[in-house]
Amino acid sequence: MSKTPYIHKMAAHCESGAVTSLLNNQGLSITEPQVFGISSGIFFGYFHKMKAFTFPTFIVRNKPGQMRKKVASRLGIRFHTEKFSSPEAGEKRLDELIAQGIPVAVQVDFFYMDYLPEWERVHINVHFIVIVGKEGTKYLVSDGYFPNLVNLEASSLRKARFAGGSMSPKGFLFYPEHIPNDIRYEKAIIKGIRQACFYMLKIPIPFLGVKGIRKMAKRIPDWPKYARDTEHLSHEIMKINVLLEDQGTGGAGFRFMYATFLQQAAGILKMPELTELSKQMMLIGDKWRELSLFAARIGKNRDLGPERLKELSALLMQRADDEERFFKELSRTIKNKK
Amino acid sequence: MKEKDSIVDCPQQQVILYVEKDDGNYGPVQTGSYMTGNFLDDYELKRKHLEESLRKKIEAKEVSPVYYYMVLEDLSLSELSARARIRKGKVKKHLEYEGFQKIDKESLEKYADVFNASADQIMSLLTGSVQGKEESRPE
Numbered sequence: 001m002s003k004t005p006y007i008h009k010m011a012a013h014c015e016s017g018a019v020t021s022l023l024n025n026q027g028l029s030i031t032e033p034q035v036f037g038i039s040s041g042i043f044f045g046y047f048h049k050m051k052a053f054t055f056p057t058f059i060v061r062n063k064p065g066q067m068r069k070k071v072a073s074r075l076g077i078r079f080h081t082e083k084f085s086s087p088e089a090g091e092k093r094l095d096e097l098i099a100q101g102i103p104v105a106v107q108v109d110f111f112y113m114d115y116l117p118e119w120e121r122v123h124i125n126v127h128f129i130v131i132v133g134k135e136g137t138k139y140l141v142s143d144g145y146f147p148n149l150v151n152l153e154a155s156s157l158r159k160a161r162f163a164g165g166s167m168s169p170k171g172f173l174f175y176p177e178h179i180p181n182d183i184r185y186e187k188a189i190i191k192g193i194r195q196a197c198f199y200m201l202k203i204p205i206p207f208l209g210v211k212g213i214r215k216m217a218k219r220i221p222d223w224p225k226y227a228r229d230t231e232h233l234s235h236e237i238m239k240i241n242v243l244l245e246d247q248g249t250g251g252a253g254f255r256f257m258y259a260t261f262l263q264q265a266a267g268i269l270k271m272p273e274l275t276e277l278s279k280q281m282m283l284i285g286d287k288w289r290e291l292s293l294f295a296a297r298i299g300k301n302r303d304l305g306p307e308r309l310k311e312l313s314a315l316l317m318q319r320a321d322d323e324e325r326f327f328k329e330l331s332r333t334i335k336n337k338k
Numbered sequence: 339m340k341e342k343d344s345i346v347d348c349p350q351q352q353v354i355l356y357v358e359k360d361d362g363n364y365g366p367v368q369t370g371s372y373m374t375g376n377f378l379d380d381y382e383l384k385r386k387h388l389e390e391s392l393r394k395k396i397e398a399k400e401v402s403p404v405y406y407y408m409v410l411e412d413l414s415l416s417e418l419s420a421r422a423r424i425r426k427g428k429v430k431k432h433l434e435y436e437g438f439q440k441i442d443k444e445s446l447e448k449y450a451d452v453f454n455a456s457a458d459q460i461m462s463l464l465t466g467s468v469q470g471k472e473e474s475r476p477e
Contacts, residue, residue, distance in 0.1 A: 017475055032366070035358065051416040101432040111411070112454060117350055119374070119381055123411055123421070147352050147368070159451060166422040231384045238377065246353060246371050256356035260364035282358060286339055296373065300380050316421060 006103050006132040008142040009150045012250030012257055013138035015067045016041060017144030018105040018128040022075070024105060028179050032250075037261030038068035038188045040195035042254055044323075045208045046216040048198040052166035055226055055236050058216055058243065060253035062199065064107075064126035064167060068174060072194075074188035078178040084168040087162045090171030091154070094131060097175070103132045103142070113143065115150040127165040129155075131238035133175045145248060189265045190337050195256075200323060210324045217316035221309045230302055238299035238313075241292040252292070255285035273333050277326070284322050342365055348375030349461035360373075385410075396463055402438030404429070407453040422448040 001012045011017020011032055016039070020032045030284070036042070046060045047059055072079050084090035097104045110127035133140035138151040156317075161171045200209045207215045227233035250257035262278035265271070294315060341357045348370025357367050373381075392409060395401040408418050415433075419426040424445055431437030432445065442459075450457045 010352065010354050012356060012366065028370065033364075053417075054412055054414045117374075119378065119385075120351060123413055123417070145353075163421060163452075164423055168420075178430070223382045231387055235381075235384055238373070238380075242373055246373050248352075248353075250353040250366070251339060251344070251357070256364070260356045263364050282339070282364065289339060290463060293372075296377060300377055 002243045006130070006142060006149070008132075009028045010122045010147055011144030011248070011317070013041075013061070013248040013254070014128045014144050015064060015079050015126075016257075017248070018130050019068050019141060021072055021130055021144065022103060022105055022176050023179065025175050026179055028077075028183070031260075031264060033261035034185070034189075034264060035067060035071050036254065036257050037196075037265060038074055038185075038192040039067040040192050040199060041067055042196050042267060043199050044209060044212045044253075046075070046219070048207070048215070048219050056219065056223060057239075058212070060244065061250060070192070071188075073259065074182045074191055075185070076185050077176060079173065081174040082176040083172050085170075087158050087171065090161055090173075091158060093171075094173060095134060095135065097173075098131060098134050098139075101145070102175055103130050104173050104175045105130045106161055107172040108157070109163035110160075112156045112160035112163070113140075113152065114156055115143075115146060115152060120145075121164070123163075123171055125163055125165060127160075180234040185268050187338075189269060190334055193265070193330060193334050197225075197327045197334070200327040201331065210320050210327070213316055213320035215227075218322065221306060223309065224304070230304065233304050234299040234302055237295050239301075240261045240295040244288060244292040252285035252288040255281055255288050259285060271333070271337070277330055277333065280326055280329075284319070284326060287315075287322060288319060291319060344369050346370035346372050346375040348372075350374055350378075393463070396435065399435040400433050402433055403460045404441075404449055405433040405462065406434065406439060406463055407449070407455065411453060413452075418452065421452045424448060 010020060011020065013036070014037045016032050020030060021034045023030050032287060039062070041061050045085060047053060047058065048056045068079060071077060071132060082093060084093065094104060094106065105128050108127050109123055109125050111121045113127065123193045128141040129267045131139050132142050132149065137154045139154060139157050141150050141152045143150060161169050163169065223236065224233055245251055251292045259278045259281035262274050262281055266274035266278060295312060298304060325337060339355070341356050341359050342435060344355045344357045344367055344371050351371040351374040352368055353371050354366045354368055356364055358364055374434070388410065392401065394405045396406060415426060415429060419429045422429065432441055446457045446460065450460055453460070
């Protein structure tokens with residue numbers, strides 16, 4: 001048996017949560033919103049048709065893996081990372097690290113996390129959990145989406161770490177190897193904000209950033225064409241709420257967490273203008289939440305005619321306008337800051 | 339969002355939300371999932387209807403048990419093919435009732451792994467449908 005003393009905390013999101021949790025357990029005092037903001041986590045992308053998905057969908061965060069990479073490069077932290085060609089090698093290495101008392105984050109297919117209720121579990125290869133011990137055939141897991149440390153059978157973890165398909169984990173694991181003694185947050189925060197503004201306003205891809213929100217608004221009235229029947233359409237429309245509120249976003253598609261980051265950044269950078277912007281972002285989040293509640297309501301009532309979908313589209317257009325204004329102002333505010 | 343507006347009573351699924359606290363500071367609060375707390379029954383109803391309609395399609399020999407699981411687990415053809423490590427053309431055949439009859443043991447085990455079900459569970463959908471047919475046959 002091996003077990004590392006580990007302080008488990010629930011998190012809003014799995015990747016920012018796992019990174020924060022590993023760093024906190026190594027003694028670094030950093031919050032999840034800081035990890036999220038420094039790594040330019042806030043984002044929007046609309047995917048109308050992709051081979052990996054059965055229905056149009058959207059994302060509200062940057063590419064998986066970027067939170068760890070950006071936090072590392074911007075704060076001077078070094079993470080040890082490994083991938084494996086065989087499940088046997090991946091399991092052996094994980095066991096060695098745990099035996100040495102090193103808590104290790106692993107990338108997994110969310111579907112095999114059988115401690116979570118069935119309705120939550122979907123096939124998505126970019127969930128992150130921290131393995132903190134092993135007893136017999138069970139791993140002790142710190143999952144930011146679960147209130148306590150929990151056990152997971154080795155056979156389930158193996159399936160989850162070596163699931164094939166889109167963004168296959170290939171046994172990927174990481175843990176912090178070096179944390180500098182004197183971390184300067186100021187520059188990292190500014191870089192994080194600048195890149196977030198670029199992602200939201202200027203990224204030259206028509207379905208990403210604010211353009212992505214507008215693309216989704218334009219295409220949502222077409223969604224009935226892709227649904228098997230009304231119940232399927234209802235399910236997909238209600239999934240808007242799940243993706244914005246439930247699946248580890250901290251509410252309103254990460255907008256509430258970004259508001260929290262900006263409030264904390266205002267204190268660190270001594271920029272009261274950012275406090276004002278954090279309040280604006282909180283209000284933008286409230287509007288996203290209104291949209292997600294609207295989606296849940298029309299889905300539940302099967303009230304999914306063209307007029308309702310146009311209303312949903314109009315709400316999305318308003319969110320795009322709000323965010324375009326917001327990120328332009330944020331970009332201006334941070335422009336001359338070094 | 340104010341902290342008081344974030345509270346949802348749903349012990350089955352807890353989440354972290356970032357909210358405005360009473361002192362004006364923003365921070366995390368642990369609460370229940372809004373969707374699970376309010377709409378789980380609707381999700382389960384739709385799921386039940388989907389399972390029933392897929393079982394009927396198997397009974398009518400329109401689709402295979404692989405198709406049943408693929409739809410229930412919301413996997414695209416490309417994704418299932420990549421996850422099971424079976425080429426797309428072969429998966430397409432296995433989605434059809436007739437094509438599934440010729441499935442080999444190795445492929446069945448690969449699908450079982452992806453679906454987190456046993457090979458017996460997958461096959462039982464077929465047996466269930468055959469029994470169902472026999473039961474409904476007039477004497």
